[in-house]
Amino acid sequence: MTYVVGFLTPVPTANKDRYIKSAQDAWPLFKRYGALQQVEAWGEQIEDGKTTDFKRAVKLEDGEQVVFSWLIWPDKATADAAWEKMQNDPAMADMDMPFDGKRMIWGGFQPVFES
Template sequence: MRYIDCFLAPVPRANRAQYEQLAKLSWEVLRDHGALRVVECWLDESGPDAATYHGVDARQPADNYGSFHAAAGAGKDETVVMSWVEWPDKPTRDAGMEKLTADPRMQFGDRPPAFDGARLIAAGFLPMLDRSLIRE
């Protein structure tokens, strides 16, 4: 059964290009260690209001809803990145993440960080529904 790692991180808006470089490198390393897919998403801060995700009869005032900005603990100069990694199964994920974290390409001691990794929110998920109209 497929396995999904999900991540939510506050990232300084000024570090977008640096984060994109990190994301591209991460994809290469993750792919080399068994990941099937990586999706990185930069928050659309002009995007839809949370109320638009609810039925008309169930909508509440905007202040009643949480936000990704708040969930990630993003500050005033930060936005949010939401990403996920798709693996064939949990054993492949466990082995792949162990290799990823030890991979020399993922050691950044000589570079300033694109974001504060200590504030990263991460968890693994078991898919309940997986449907797509996309044919690749």
């Protein structure tokens, strides 16, 4: 079964094109380290929740939108090895990150159902 690493990222709407380009530029690196798929989804219908929501999760500010994205890996071991290698890869250090990474949240998930 695959392994999923998911992200919520607050991105300034003025940086949407830069964000898309940075995601496209990142894909060859993720793929080289074993990722099977990358999905970047720009928020379109982000409702306010009563207790919590996507906006509060990333402390969304005026002029920003939430991006929900994920990487599919063959397994957790491949994902863990990739993150370790990417920490030392100069290509990663040179990437344009047009968002506040301190408010990005992420986590790894073991799928319990796939169809």
